[in-house]
Amino acid sequence: MADRHPEMDQVIGKLTKLLGERCSTAQAVREQHGKDESWHITEAPDVVCFARSTEEVSEIVKICATHKVPVIPFGAGTSLEGHVNAVAGGVSIDLNEMNAILRVSPEDLDCTVQPGVRRKQLNEYLRDTGLFFPIDPGADASIGGMTSTRASGTNAVRYGTMRENILSLKVVLPDGRVISTGHRAKKSAAGYDLTKLYIGSEGTLGVITEITLRLYGIPEATSAATVCFADIEGAVQTVIQTIQSGIPVARIELLDDVQVDAVNRYSKLDLPVQPTLFLEFHGSEASVREQAEQVRAISAEFGAGDFQWTTQAEERTKLWQARHDAAYAAVALRPGGQLWATDVCVPISRLADCIRETKKDLEGSFLVAPLVGHVGDGNFHLAFVIMKDDPKEMAEAERINARLIQRALSMDGTCTGEHGIGLGKMKYMHLEHGEAVDVMATLKQALDPDNIMNPGKIVPLRAAE
Amino acid sequence: MADRHPEMDQVIGKLTKLLGERCSTAQAVREQHGKDESWHITEAPDVVCFARSTEEVSEIVKICATHKVPVIPFGAGTSLEGHVNAVAGGVSIDLNEMNAILRVSPEDLDCTVQPGVRRKQLNEYLRDTGLFFPIDPGADASIGGMTSTRASGTNAVRYGTMRENILSLKVVLPDGRVISTGHRAKKSAAGYDLTKLYIGSEGTLGVITEITLRLYGIPEATSAATVCFADIEGAVQTVIQTIQSGIPVARIELLDDVQVDAVNRYSKLDLPVQPTLFLEFHGSEASVREQAEQVRAISAEFGAGDFQWTTQAEERTKLWQARHDAAYAAVALRPGGQLWATDVCVPISRLADCIRETKKDLEGSFLVAPLVGHVGDGNFHLAFVIMKDDPKEMAEAERINARLIQRALSMDGTCTGEHGIGLGKMKYMHLEHGEAVDVMATLKQALDPDNIMNPGKIVPLRAAE
DSSP, X not given: OOOOOTTHHHHHHHHHHHHGGGEEOOHXXXXXXXXXXXXXXXXXXXXXXXXXXXXXXHHXXXXXXXXXXXXXXXXXXXXXXXXXXXXXXXXXXXXXXXXXXXXXXXXXXXXXXXTTOBHHHHHHHHGGGTEEOOOBOSSOOBHHHHHHTTOOBTTHHHHOOGGGSEEEEEXXXXXXXXXEOOOSSSOOOSSOOHHHHHTTOTTSSOEEEEEEEEOEEOOSEEEEEEEEESSHHHHHHXXXXXXXXXXXXXXXXXXXXXXXXXXXXHHTOOOOSSOEEEEEEEEOHHHHHHHHHHHHHHHHHTTEEEEEEEOSXXXXXXXXXXXXXXXXXXXXXXXXXXXXXXXXXXXGGXXXXXXXXXXXXXXXXXXOOOEEEEGGGTEEEEEEEEOTTOHHHHHHHHHHHHHHHHHHHHTTOBSOSSSOOTTXXXXXXXXXXXXXXXXXXXXXXXXXXXXXXXXTSSSOOSOOO | OOOOOTTHHXXXXXXXXXXXXXXXXXXXXXXXXXOOSSSSOOOOOSEEEEOOSHHHHHHHHHHHHHHTOOEEEESSSXXXXXXXXXXXXXXXXXXXXXXXXXXXXXXXXXXEEOTTOBHHHHHHHHGGGTEEOOOBOSSOOBHHHHHHTTOOBXXXXXXXXXXXXXXXXXXXXXXXXXXXXXXXXXXXXXXXXXXXXXXXXXXXXXXXXXXXXXXXXXXXXXXXXXEEESSHHHHHHXXXXXXXXXXXXXXXXXXXXXXXXXXXXXXXXXXXXXOEEEEEEEEOHHHHHHHHHHHHHHHHHTTEEEEEEEOSHHHHHHHXXXXXXXXXXXXXXXXXXXXXXXEEEOOGGGHXXXXXXXXXXXXXXXXXXXXXXXXXXXXXXXXXXXXXXXXXXXXXXXXXXXXXXXXXXXXXXXXXXXXXXXXXXGGGHHHHHTTHHHHHHHHHHHHOTTOOBSTTSSSOOSOOO
């Protein structure tokens, strides 16, 4: 645990004056804000502030800037690489009370929300407008957190990631000033792309307090299917062929046999325990039929079993809820186990190689790690379920993870397709980016010279104070 | 003209040693590199270097960094806001000899090119692969220049802009070091998005020497149409309704009556001299028919004349060539005239208002300025044709341009959808971005502390040396 900042009492005094009871030093509250869903050990902030407006966030940040105290933005807490851990103590800003949907413009297919809005909340709100927001990382994450980690998920293969679906941001800078990074025009060539710089910056460059999102019309028709394969190779080749053929699938997800078994148990399904693709198609009635027929034909070439249709909305929801619960299903395989989820992304032409070699690693290991992924983007996950207190298990997960990352990088891929860097993957930043890490460090130092914004994340800098 | 840098002779000596005859101080060569297609007055660099490799660019930049001499990357010279003018003198790096297509991976739908590759060259090269690169700003621009200005054009309504279609870049930093901004994975959450930071940075943060692009399958079917309207309102409402209905048009372009007249003369067409939409549809045979029928029905509601089909590839090419030549057609309206092209972009719901008020301004002016645009994105251009030597005309173009920009900004739009800032729009940066300009200036100063990279562009900084 970090040493307490010498001026922390003063900071807490000022924050209490500003926020009253919405400034908490209760141990349970601090600990809840010192970890996410990953295996990283809780590192509690010294104090938690529950902000209600951009102005309040700005005031909080100004106090922290004055005293050079760390600031860690906190959303749903569903991140997976230790993003919110207060490694240098400081002030956690909980943004869950900033959960207003500020504006929806159906005529422009966009909306503006506060960072605490959850993705399910947004889609429920939008339902009557005929619009939806497609990015779906599985967890009911906050839009602010999804922005900060450049989240994506099952629908990204068709609709892109958070990177492609944010028009502009309101940001509180590390000195407390407030900027807008852009406007609502669909495109702009007016200066540096600050919007994209803040997307994926994991709270290290400022606090995002408003997000303007692109929306889409709910498709006229939606259908879903599952199809299982004798071996994982056939499933992956089906995916590759589908993507290379330009079929605009809305979702194409792979679960290996271990994951299917876990999902069956957890979500009370009875899928054959084989490598399986979950698919969804969006479009007109005719186009959905056409797409599904094309994928069915491809899968048949690669030794698939039958296409199982789930045309009812209710069945579809059950299927995708099961997919979203895949990580929880994995954890349920081992009572007392802790999730260690990792993800990589490679060019689609290398996906089969990458998965084959990874499965070989797993076969040679004593650890259980279901494989699941957004394979249409070349992105997949391993969900190790470990006993945190067992150093042998930790070391083995670390070893397989390191090999996975080196493999992805050797294939011109990335060490994380969507989970982000957080604490867990900082050690791989140089391996992936080389000297470009220096450029990132230069940006961080220029925008946050006192290193108060979520210090110790993303960019290896000087040791956090 | 800028004072000659005191160490310029030394710099030229070193560059000549490095490049031999590919380092030129000939006046004609310097002047050709001191302007683009805009009205901005030529400001010649002191010397022009014709680079052939990333290593050479790096060596050139290192020499310039040592002596703190400006570096201006130069591509096709088709920019429209004075982007390449050497306002502080210095070294122009001509990248046209770096025009190799380094790699095409049909299985991953991507390729890597050098910055001097032209967009037509790329598409000719790709033809046999069944793939194409959609971004099409009209001019046969270089891919490096298109990257640097965040170009878009007619196809952006369906395929996005350069921002959405670049996977990674190789960049020579202002100190001569070389970095890659990313890899070939379709998505990544690994650190700050340097790729997006360099897209649209107009040569002010480094020299781009390789670009990895996304490619698309050539659609099974393509069809094009023109449709004219009694008034511009009907045309714009048709566009708005089309976009709001989610019809995935590949192109939807508006030409006002003045522009149609110019195009008829220049490209030997006989379109009715009325506000006209040029459309293109991509997809399967069935989907192209369906899309066209939907747009036809919408246009009929808004008082359109007949849909004129151009299904033959040759006719289509002629039509789109005419659209691409719109700016040249405008210039041809006035012998001796100079193009002053400006562009703004607004949310689609405000497009009709923005165009209506702009046309009113033009009706009250003595200047001729055809209106043409990528209206599906809310983006349109005015092409003033002025006599550069007439201060009254210059002042009038400036006045209407300023009103246009203020109007777009008041509608939550941007002062440029695709041309970029260059010299011409720097004065509007604060109006559009407020304090966010300070953040941009901080980034510029951090990455290029001696302000050698294309100084005097994008961000209002200290006066160029």
